[in-house]
Amino acid sequence: MLAIIGGHGLTELANLKITHRQVMRTPYGEPSGAFMFGMLNQREVIFLARHGYGHTIPPHLVNYRANLWALREQGVSKVVSIATVGGIRTDLIPGTIVVPDQIIDYTHGRDATFYDTRDAIYTNANFTLPFCPKLRAHILHSANSVQQPCVDGGVYAATQGPRLDSIAEINRYERDGADMVGMTGMPETALAMELDLKYAIIAVVVNHAAGRGDSKLGINIEQVNATATASMERVRSVLECVVSGDGD
Ligand code: HPA
Numbered sequence: 390m391l392a393i394i395g396g397h398g399l400t401e402l403a404n405l406k407i408t409h410r411q412v413m414r415t416p417y418g419e420p421s422g423a424f425m426f427g428m429l430n431q432r433e434v435i436f437l438a439r440h441g442y443g444h445t446i447p448p449h450l451v452n453y454r455a456n457l458w459a460l461r462e463q464g465v466s467k468v469v470s471i472a473t474v475g476g477i478r479t480d481l482i483p484g485t486i487v488v489p490d491q492i493i494d495y496t497h498g499r500d501a502t503f504y505d506t507r508d509a510i511y512t513n514a515n516f517t518l519p520f521c522p523k524l525r526a527h528i529l530h531s532a533n534s535v536q537q538p539c540v541d542g543g544v545y546a547a548t549q550g551p552r553l554d555s556i557a558e559i560n561r562y563e564r565d566g567a568d569m570v571g572m573t574g575m576p577e578t579a580l581a582m583e584l585d586l587k588y589a590i591i592a593v594v595v596n597h598a599a600g601r602g603d604s605k606l607g608i609n610i611e612q613v614n615a616t617a618t619a620s621m622e623r624v625r626s627v628l629e630c631v632v633s634g635d636g637d
Contacts, residue, residue, distance in 0.1 A: 398617030
């Protein structure tokens with residue numbers, strides 16, 4: 390089964406016919422909210438709002454482990470994550486949809502592994518390709534078939550938040566090779582791999598990163614929210630197509 394984790398601007402899927410909601414418990418605590426089980430385009434999916442349904446959980450306080458653990462417990466094998474980002478690369482302007490293929494972790498102090506005791510056998514997640522290539526290809530193909538332009542690849546810089554970045558930080562991420570910046574890509578991507586979940590991110594550029602484009606003096610949050618809301622309509626149409634083929 391496929392799960393969708395919605396981010397900023399996507400706390401619900403309007404086209405999801407909800408069959409039931411279920412509160413989950415895990416050894417790692419509670420997920421961000423009740424799971425929404427339903428049918429999207431006649432396929433069974435689970436939807437979860439990463440920041441909670443009232444958008445109250447900031448990126449550094451999301452219980453990423455509980456979210457992914459509970460999804461796997463429900464038989465999920467694929468996760469499509471929706472995440473808003475700031476665009477660093479010049480072509481990643483607000484409104485662009487991009488499926489990143491690499492990630493750099495600048496977060497700290499988050500529970501970033503399921504192997505956090507000294508008495509369990511652990512494995513080293515093979516993070517060379519952080520995102521599932523097949524799932525990425527399937528998303529790109531789906532976007533193409535619903536005529537939604539979608540950029541193939543890019544490096545996602547995962548920052549701690551919840552504050553936005555300084556210009557010097559963005560310059561550093563760019564020197565490191567980052568194309569976009571967001572706050573939720575890690576540890577979610579790595580935890581999904583530890584659980585053998587096929588995982589990919591649909592990133593929606595909602596602003597120019599600090600110091601770029603019209604963000605030279607700051608980021609206009611109202612504009613960010615408006616872009617997020619407007620872009621999520623297009624993401625929804627991509628998702629409808631993503632669920633209808635299973636990508637395997
Ligand atoms: N920086 C960090 N995270 C973000 C941004 C940004 O500019 N936009 C959306 N998420």
